[in-house]
Amino acid sequence: MTNWSASNSEGAMVSAFEKLARPIQKWVRSKGWRELRQVQADAVHAISDSEADIIVSASTAGGKTEAAFLPLISKVIDEPWDGGGFDILYLGPLKALITDQAMRLEDICREVELPVIPWHGDISSSIKSKAVKAPRGILLITPESLEALFIRRGMQIPRLFKNTRAVVIDELHSVLDSERGVQMRSLLTRLEISVGRQIRRIGLSATLGNMKLASTYLRPGNPEQVKLIETEGGEAELLLQLRGYKTGEKDSERQAVTEEIAAHLFKHLRGSDNLVFAGARQSVEIYADRLRQRCENERLPQEFYAHHASLSREHRDFVEKRLKDGQLPTTAVCTSTLELGIDIGDVACVAQIGAPFSVASLRQRLGRSGRREGQPAILRQYIVEAQLDSRSGFADKLRLGLVRAIAMIELLLEGWCEPPNKAALHLSTLVHQILSLIAERGGAKANRLYRVLCQEGPFRLVSVEIFQDVLRALGDPETGLIEQAGDGLLLLGPTGERLVEHYGFYAVFETPEEFRLIHAGRELGTLPVDNILAPGMLLIFSGRRWVVEEVHDLEKVILVVPASAGTPPAFSGGDPGLIHDVVIKKMFDLLEGSYEPTYLDQTSRSMLAEARNHFERLGMATTPVVYEQDGTYAVATRCGTVKNATLALALGAYGYRVTRYDGFLTVESSDSQPPLLETLNEFASGKPVDLFRRSPNLVFDKFHRFLTPELLRHDARSKRLDTNSLEETTLRLIGNSFVQT
């Protein structure tokens, strides 16, 4: 038999294995495991010996699920409680993940007769009503379905969860700072208030950038008490290459470069499983088309497939299955759809086309490769930059795409990644939770709403004044979301009723209306309605070429048949990404330094040299504001997106025309504006600026349309802008000497 030694570094006398319930020990043995992994053993001790909140942080396929559930299920078996209710609650961000995890848990629970209940939109209502009638076992649910439980069966929440011992939050890193994460934390607070006690929280996550902040997200009131369990080291060897390409402005020149990159991918990826992250859905379609064409031309079996959110579930399942099976070589050209979530097995290589938006996501993507013992992780980064001529723009000359890609890789190698931003108000989601909380109880007093959501829940930055303004906006007869009864009880108004009753209410994020694309009765996927399509038009979609046959406007359906040519459609633009200050700082280190990464190819190395030359010629290392030509200045702000946008908006309020780049602005001024340096000097002296003077668009999130302009400005200031940074940024730009003039 195996040697099950005590694996706790503190020298626990009892081994982790011995702390597991008998049937669970039997299950572990039946798996043929030689020993528990370090995270698993640590988690067994932590969960068995205390009631502490815990974060288990380990790479994909590191055994986190077992680390949390083996001891939790053991507790349910060894210390049974009477009275019914779900024993363990699991929250997962994806339906596919819930299905996957339910299968793994069912395997563990088979011998112990503990029900495992997956619960999301695709689960039949009969299974759900059965589970509600006799609740026990492990409930695996999405945040949206839990939201629906609160709204539809609010009164039953205490009965369902009175005996729940723990809530396991999977993929914690993916919900840290998002609207969806705030919703989840609000629901967990409401759950605890509903059952009248704290429920232990266990977060599972890939490596997090900042464990302290993650603890604050897991248990806001008491982050110091959160136990952290991390894997040390064990990182696979990393093989890296960055290839640079130059293109002219003509379509033919761009296509030639696309062809070159496709040829390189084809040569190196064919015959194995790989992921190509192409950045945007349109670009996914283009590269999938080029790669498939190569297979056809060489009469080889097809192994390149497109994968993004607009493609049909059926097609996506097919691609995922092919990757997971490992039988036939498969390369998925994808967006972030394949960045996290379900296990698709190990891939040989990860390719990234264009600079990524965050180090965190680059790290997550790379984690898909090199997971097998002794296998290196491989990253192939492709960057396309412009051919320079006399008319070349600022960003082209500084090669900002290339420099950002290098900065991201360097930070990845240093082990850094973006921490979550914790300062936002999240007013859109606050509106959602106010309506949901009123619906849960059929009515609520204002002070209770404030206590539950803002004092005990996640909206702690919302002051009483702002909260009252939000209630007033919702109660405005024009809006009609809520109304006040004689005794001060807040109820849903007619509009509020309708909104909450519709199933589209449960999610806190918005999705645009789309056409369904159909060929021979089968749905290929969906396209945003802003594409203008008419019969006869050619299209590339799902990596293949089509011609439009019929457009049914009312049903939002487009019928297509195969064609021999096509162009990729436009997909709606999303939110611009927020590049972190640290990434920009790294970009400037690269521009000012002479370090040459060994992973650059010849073209990218010469382009980095061009960027450094131009930066030096501009003199921006010492003079952050330089005159370019025709009334245009270049400004090296050295700031990430938020601070850069703040300065851009401030200058815009004074009438300057401003263009934003990573770490830079260009500013056009005419005679009607004061000299730029004078304006910067005013900002630096702390003179208040009305950032919203030119009424920029502030409606970004699902429930923003119910808020007043003033509340929208508060929300924007808390997340997209940093008003306090203006003085500091501009002081750095003009230098101390200038202040005295």
Next chain:
DNA sequence: GACCTGCTGCGGTTTG
């Protein structure tokens, strides 16, 4: 200057 994620109850029909 981008991507991703989610969804109830009820009425109708079919089947055992």
